[in-house]
Amino acid sequence: MGFFSRLFGLDMPTPTPLTDNSGRRIVTEEKVEQKIPLPGNPFFTNAPEHWPLITDEFLSSNKEFSNNFDEKTGDIILRKRMFMVNSLVLIGKLNEWLSKKTSKKVENDYGGSLLENTDKYATSLCIDKVFEKGIFKTNGIVIDDYKKYAVLLFDRPESIHYINKVKEYFLKEGFEDLIYYAVTDPNTVEENEKEVEFETFSINSFNLDKEKQTLEDSKYKEYKLWWNGEQNISFDQSELLPVLKEYHTNCADCYSYILGKFSYALKLSNDDTRIALPDYDELIITGPENVDIIMTLSKKSGINFHFRAIPVFENYRNNFIKTFALLCKDLKQQVxxxxxxRDPFFVDPIWLDQLVNVVKNNDEIHSFSLIKEGLFDNRLN
Structure with a gap:
């Protein structure tokens, strides 16, 4: 019995020989844990390496749906519903991964671009992102280690050339990257000169919460039609002024059509029948990206939008007004x-020129609104 066996009163196990009878080294076989492969095929993606592997297995459920459930534009409605379902699953998987990674429940919003979010990790699905050329629909947004990523799912072939075009818009908005999940490898799809597809505002772009219809919340005191922003640009030199002039000129004799569409979108009326401008009114509405907006209505100054005057909303404000101007241009063309x-009552846009003069001659004005409670010049509303 060896020394250690005598010391501890134990029999030592027979040592495993390092060589066999022929003298060859014996290599011990290590047990490798077998991982069960995920169902479906992995998406083609440019996702960061540390992001989870996601397969297309959930897309197979799309085949179970029929477009016979609606007598109207069945295929369009089907695509919209599938977009929502697929977004829910895809962003849900990414949210689940982030929650496991952080060992806590990560915020998962619906329809919000997380503009004011300061969390290290968060997700949001079905985002109508507002750009200066219109709305672009994304499947969602992911914040990973404070970095913001747009997420797009392509269940039909799309070229990397087009995807990179879309990516440029998001990079200019401060996104870290645009992450695609594609069934077909985008690098194998033939390039074409397809332009990025933007949409205008629709009846689904706005909501009205009746409980919000009060300006008592202190944050609403921060809402302005214009503010000089981080670059300290004067109103007469701002990119916003020519856009305001354009849409107010186009709408001057047809505001009733715009207001009728808003009333229908906000579920204040059963159709988009024309509605005349009131002497003055204001509404707190929720626009694309779940942003609260104060809309003023007036026979003096028409329809105007006010946004929270903080840096994160400056670009959103400009993009929103430009998209609204495109809508007004199209409507005027139809009229x-x-x-x-035409409207019997003409809203002369000359009030904008008067506003420019007032602001230009007062160095102390760095922002203003047309909300009556904070109006600096009663002639404006």
Whole structure:
């Protein structure tokens, strides 16, 4: 019995020989844990290496749906529903991964671009991102280690050339990257000159919460039509002024059509029948990206939008107004081409020129609103 066996009163196990009878070294076989492969095929993606592997298995459930459930535009409605379902699953998987990674439940929003979010990790699905050329629909947004990523799912072939075009818009908005999940490898899809597809505002772009219809919340005191921003640009030199002039000129004799569409979108009326401007009114509405906006209505200054005057909303404000101007331009063109009736009451956009002069001659004005409670010049509303 060896020394250690005598010391501890134990029999030592027979040592495993390092060589066999022929003298060859014996290599011990290590047990390798077998991982069960995920169902479906992995997406083609440019996701960061530390992000989870996601397969297309959930897309197979799309085949179980039928477009016979609606007598109207069945295929369009089907695509919209599938977009929502697929977004829910895809962003849900990424949210689940972030929650495991951080060992806590990560915020998962619906429809919000997380503009004011300061969390290290967060997700949001079905985002209508507002750009200066219109709305672009994303499947979601992921914040990973404070970095913001847009997420797009391509269940139909799309070229990397087009995807990179879309990516440029998001990079200019401060996103870290645009992450795609594609069934077909985008690098194998033939390039084409397809332009990025933007949409204008629709009846689904706005909501009205009746419980919010009060300006008692202190944050609403921060809402302005214009503020000089971080670059300290004067109103007469701002990129916003020509856009305001354009849409107010186009709408001057047809505000009733715009207001009718808003009333329908906000579920204040059963259709988009024309509605005349009131002497003055204001509404707190929720626009794309779940942003609260104060809309003022007036026979003096027409329809105007006010946003929280903090840096994170400056670009959103500009993009929103530019998209609204495109909507007004299209509407005015329809009114002219189809010879629709004009409004009996004309809202002269000259008030904007008067506003420019007031602001220009007062160095102490760095922001303003047309909300009556904070109006600096009663002639404006």
């Amino acid at each position: 002219v081409e189809q010879n629709f009736d």
